[in-house]
Amino acid sequence: MRPLDENETTVVFEKIFKFVGNNLKNIVENPSHEGPEQDPGRYCFRLHKNRVYYVSESLVKRATNISRKSLVSLGTCIGKYTHAGGFHLTIMSLSVLAANAKHKVWLKPTSEMSFLYGNHVLKGGLGRITDSIVPGDGVVVFSMSDVPLGFGVAAKSTQDCRKLDPNGIVVLHQADIGEYLRDEDEL
Amino acid sequence: MDMETDQINQLDVGNLLAFNSNHRFPSPSSSREELVKECVTEGTKLVQAIADVLFNLSSTDSNDGPLVQLPRPSTKLPREKHHANLLCFLFLFHLPRPKPPTKWEEFALKKGIQKRKKDKIVYDETTDKFKRRHGYDRVNDDNDIPIIEAKATDERVGKQEKNRLQNLKTAAKAGALPSHVQLAVTALPISGTKTQPQKIGKEALGDVAGFASTSTASGGKFDKKLPGEKPPKKQGKHHKYLPVLPRYGEVDEEKEQTNKVLSKLLSKHSHEILNVGKAIDMYNDYKEKKKSGRSDKLKAKKDITKKKPYAQKAK
Numbered sequence: 291m292r293p294l295d296e297n298e299t300t301v302v303f304e305k306i307f308k309f310v311g312n313n314l315k316n317i318v319e320n321p322s323h324e325g326p327e328q329d330p331g332r333y334c335f336r337l338h339k340n341r342v343y344y345v346s347e348s349l350v351k352r353a354t355n356i357s358r359k360s361l362v363s364l365g366t367c368i369g370k371y372t373h374a375g376g377f378h379l380t381i382m383s384l385s386v387l388a389a390n391a392k393h394k395v396w397l398k399p400t401s402e403m404s405f406l407y408g409n410h411v412l413k414g415g416l417g418r419i420t421d422s423i424v425p426g427d428g429v430v431v432f433s434m435s436d437v438p439l440g441f442g443v444a445a446k447s448t449q450d451c452r453k454l455d456p457n458g459i460v461v462l463h464q465a466d467i468g469e470y471l472r473d474e475d476e477l
Numbered sequence: 478m479d480m481e482t483d484q485i486n487q488l489d490v491g492n493l494l495a496f497n498s499n500h501r502f503p504s505p506s507s508s509r510e511e512l513v514k515e516c517v518t519e520g521t522k523l524v525q526a527i528a529d530v531l532f533n534l535s536s537t538d539s540n541d542g543p544l545v546q547l548p549r550p551s552t553k554l555p556r557e558k559h560h561a562n563l564l565c566f567l568f569l570f571h572l573p574r575p576k577p578p579t580k581w582e583e584f585a586l587k588k589g590i591q592k593r594k595k596d597k598i599v600y601d602e603t604t605d606k607f608k609r610r611h612g613y614d615r616v617n618d619d620n621d622i623p624i625i626e627a628k629a630t631d632e633r634v635g636k637q638e639k640n641r642l643q644n645l646k647t648a649a650k651a652g653a654l655p656s657h658v659q660l661a662v663t664a665l666p667i668s669g670t671k672t673q674p675q676k677i678g679k680e681a682l683g684d685v686a687g688f689a690s691t692s693t694a695s696g697g698k699f700d701k702k703l704p705g706e707k708p709p710k711k712q713g714k715h716h717k718y719l720p721v722l723p724r725y726g727e728v729d730e731e732k733e734q735t736n737k738v739l740s741k742l743l744s745k746h747s748h749e750i751l752n753v754g755k756a757i758d759m760y761n762d763y764k765e766k767k768k769s770g771r772s773d774k775l776k777a778k779k780d781i782t783k784k785k786p787y788a789q790k791a792k
Contacts, residue, residue, distance in 0.1 A: 293719045293731045299738045307742060318739055334731065336721070351722055422752060 291338040291353065291361060301377045302335065302342055302369070306387070309379075309428030309441060313390035322346035336364070340371045344386060367477075380477065381440065381465040384430075388438035391430035394420045395461055402433055405440065406468035414456035423448045429461050440466030490530050491550030495523035657685060683710070 294302065307314050321330035325348025336343050336350060338361060345353070345365030353364045368383035379387075397405060401415025417434055427444045442461040451460055469477065487496035500519060502512075536543035578586065585592075601608045601616045608616045648654050659677060677685075687710065691697040702708075723729040 292721055293734075295718070296734055296738060299735060300742070303738055303742050307746065311746075312743065315739065315743070318735055332732070334735070347722070354721055 291336050291350075291358065291364070294335050294337050294342065298337065298342075298371070298377075299335070301375070305369070305377050305379055306383075308426075308443075309387045309392065309430060310390040311392040313392065316390055317344075317386060322348070324348050325351075333365075335368075337371075338364070341367050342369050342371070342377070344368050344383070379441070379465065381467060381469045382477065384438050384441065384465070384467065387428075387441055388430050388432075391441075392420075393423050393427050393429045393444065394418075394432055395429050396432050396434055396436075397439065399434060402439065405431060405463065406466050408463055408466065408468065408472070410445075410459045410463045411442065411461035412456065413451060413454045413458045413460050416451070416460055419448055419451060419460070421448055423451075425450075431461060431466070438467075440464070440468075488526060488530065489550050489552045490527060490534075491547050492552050492554070493527060493547070494550075494552060495527050497523060657689075 303314060306317065310317065317333070320333045322333050323330050324346045325331065327348060331347035333344055333346050334350065336345055338358075341363075343363065343365045344367075349365055353361065366382055366386065367380060368386060369377055369379040371377055395411065396417040396419070397411065398415050398417045401412065404415065405411055411431065423429065423444045423446075425444055425447055428441060429444045430441045431439045433439055440463070442464045445459045445462050446454060454460070487494075487498060489495070497519065502515065531545060534545045534548075536545045538544070584590075595610065597610055598607045599610050599616045600606075608614060610616060645654065645658060649659075686706075690700065693700060719731045719734065723731065
């Protein structure tokens with residue numbers, strides 16, 4: 291376990307910025323009230339075996355007592371580094387992203403299951419969509435009852451969505467909560 | 478004369494054999510002496526017959542007397558292995574015929590080549606001794622030469638040298654000469670190129686010096702350092718990781734780093750904070766409003782609450 295390098299931090303922040311925009315500041319400077327200390331510590335990012343974890347400082351302090359080999363996970367895993375040095379956000383970062391998302395999409399109840407199986411979001415399944423989405427933006431997908439279902443990348447801007455035919459892809463699927471069941475081994 | 482006719486049938490002069498198969502003893506002779514006498518007389522007749530034929534053959538004179546070539550024997554006899562008179566058997570039975578000479582033998586005959594037998598021991602001139610021809614400590618052994626003369630270089634070496642020089646020239650043109658060559662060459666301009674040979678920088682020189690110093694059998698550890706030579710810079714990858722937790726009382730470097738990265742990122746994307754389209758619309762609205770506001774000042778403001786002057790006319 292170690293803190294991230296400068297390059298590694300930039301890569302992670304860039305990826306998160308696509309989803310949360312300026313709320314990234316809130317994520318980084320989130321005060322955490324975990325632990326018995328009076329002063330709220332911060333949340334920080336730690337790297338352990340190619341995975342990035344979003345942990346409070348007090349937890350990190352206690353986790354240093356566990357040897358590297360025995361340590362499995364700490365805090366929330368937000369993503370993994372690939373072999374080439376790229377970074378992918380995993381589904382476990384949903385709680386962090388959903389709270390601070392800039393671009394949101396709400397799904398109709400009929401197409402919820404389709405998305406949870408790993409399919410892309412089609413125009414016909416779209417309930418609501420926030421304004422001013424640019425293609426390539428990170429989008430967090432919610433159900434109509436405001437339950438975060440997953441996230442993805444916008445394929446079309448909000449304006450183009452209106453003109454799209456019902457089978458056009460609006461959001462490209464990246465992660466969904468169905469992965470907890472499907473890809474249990476890989477998480 | 479009857480008996481002569483009886484003897485004709487079997488006379489083999491080649492074998493010096495005469496046989497009278499028609500002879501019969503007239504009666505069983507009473508005594509042995511008579512039998513012997515009879516045999517002798519018969520035998521004499523047979524021998525006489527052979528002698529007659531022999532002396533009628535053409536003879537040649539020799540030291541020992543007249544010599545006669547016997548004719549071929551007519552009686553078939555089984556082959557004898559070591560008979561002195563083998564010639565007579567040659568065409569009788571199927572003895573191994575003499576092989577016809579092989580092609581080489583014919584050639585050798587034609588050219589007059591003689592067979593020479595090689596000796597096992599040969600005289601060695603370098604050491605005046607007799608040494609064996611083959612085997613241990615043999616004559617003219619190739620491995621015994623203390624100094625072997627180098628072969629004259631063949632054409633391949635010339636060609637390879639030319640290619641090597643061409644490669645160096647193209648590398649120099651592209652600016653990718655190996656540093657040890659570049660050091661040697663900086664003094665001379667390379668023919669055919671307009672670019673001046675660049676001087677080696679301090680860093681490159683340092684690198685080359687580092688390579689040179691470590692390219693010994695023990696990695697340059699036990700070499701004496703020249704006066705003024707600095708120890709080589711730390712080789713290999715350098716990694717400096719921040720501590721996992723901030724040290725008590727000291728600056729939190731990790732926090733500083735994250736803040737730095739964050740501010741950099743936000744500033745990079747700061748142009749996106751502004752929604753340009755919206756801003757333009759707002760600006761236009763504001764401008765129009767302003768425009769209309771200014772023109773109102775010049776005109777007399779119409780107050781609706783005031784009564785119109787026309788109203789007073791109607792009385």
